[in-house]
Amino acid sequence: MNDTIAAISSAGGPIGLIRVSGERAIEAVSAVFEAKNGAPLTDAPAQKLVYGVLRDQKGAVIDCCYAVAMHMPHTYTGEPMAELQCHGSTAVLRLALEALFQQGVRQAEAGEFTRRAFLNGKMDLSGAEAVHDLITARTAEAAQNAAAQVMGAVGSPVHEMREELIGMIAHFHAVVDFPDEEIDPLLFDEAAALLHRVTSRLYRMAESYERGRILREGVPCVILGRPNAGKSTLLNALLGRERAIVTPIPGTTRDLIEENVKVGQLLLRVTDTAGLRDTNDPIEQAGIDRAMAEANASSLILAVFDGSTPLARRICWCLPVRRDTERWPF
Structure with missing residues (x-):
């Protein structure tokens, strides 16, 4: 350097x-x-x-x-x-x-x-990683979360806990190495209380990771439905622009279309998919297979039904999707 x-x-x-x-x-x-x-x-x-x-x-x-x-x-x-x-x-x-x-x-x-x-020691690893999150933040909430990490919201508590544990270990070694120096032994209850406090704090920080991940990456969300149920229309409505092609021809959407949509303070990574149905077309089937795989990997599913058809004729899904299921039940 x-x-x-x-x-x-x-x-x-x-x-x-x-x-x-x-x-x-x-x-x-x-x-x-x-x-x-x-x-x-x-x-x-x-x-x-x-x-x-x-x-x-x-x-x-x-x-x-x-x-x-x-x-x-x-x-x-x-x-x-x-x-x-x-x-x-x-x-x-x-x-x-x-x-x-x-x-x-x-x-x-x-x-x-x-x-x-x-x-050069100007920031710790969590702060350095948060700089990238701050640069790529797509919502105000994600930016605020990353800025807090840059300022030490993660690194400072970890450093404090490390110092406490090092102090406990140092006291333990002093008692063991110098038994004649009349050093007050660290009571077991005090050590247990410290370990419990640090463990609880680490668990709380670990639980906050998922919230930070959602703020940073958004919630993976997939739109599913039969052909011509209105999936692509819904995506366009959420985006406020014509992103997906919409036609009255069933099977227009073959591949996955992913876009980011902000709903309130939440960022959704919305994916439009091919219509689910039995088909002999290998290209359309490939799109359906991709839709199924995307559904398995998503945290949220927007199921779209055609309101112009009777309820008895609508597709019936078994959610959540089993990973060993070969095709959707119709």
Whole structure:
């Protein structure tokens, strides 16, 4: 990790952000950035935006922008860092990166800033994993859950429990190794109480994993029904747009169509499937087999019935689906 890395850290828009981290981060940015006040960025106060112009490797002006220097250890990665806040043009950001590369900076790998933060002790493994969850969060609730983990909602309690257990073990070894030192022995009841408390806390944290997984990934949900029961129409209605093709021809949907639908505070991973019926068409049967497999893997099934037909003629399912069932009972 002795080299200096850079990457575009914005997702498009009017403002583009280039982040640089490493031993020569501030020096490299200072070489391509000319502050309006004439002072080099290396002399600028930490965490203070400085206005100036950005130049390419030939000295031509690329953009008018801001730069900021960040000194270790008070940085995201624990290394010297600098950032350029430019206009969000793809051409501007590309030229800015090329100018930095001419200064010996290299392109950062995916997730490398967070990896450096972890290796430099700026965050624990749970926090590093939560950064990815925060970046890919698809709901406000998922983002809040990931942000809490980044701030130590998981790592801090685990660290506290670890310290308590290490203290108990150290006391135990002291009693065993130095019996003549008149060290008060750790009472069995105290040790048992500590172990019970830690175990209960770990169980509560483990139980919260499923809630976090649902917030992060959503609830797998499959739409099932006979051909032309309205499955694809339901998917389109949930999405508010024409995602699946709807025709009066039975068997229009052959393959799985998956989309994310937010219902209240819950994210559903909704999958539209082929209509369930007996068929001699091998392609349609393959779609039905996929629908059955998807149903077995889902947590929620939306069963769609054709309200224009009598109840006695509607399909009858045995739910939940048995994994050894070869086909749906009709």
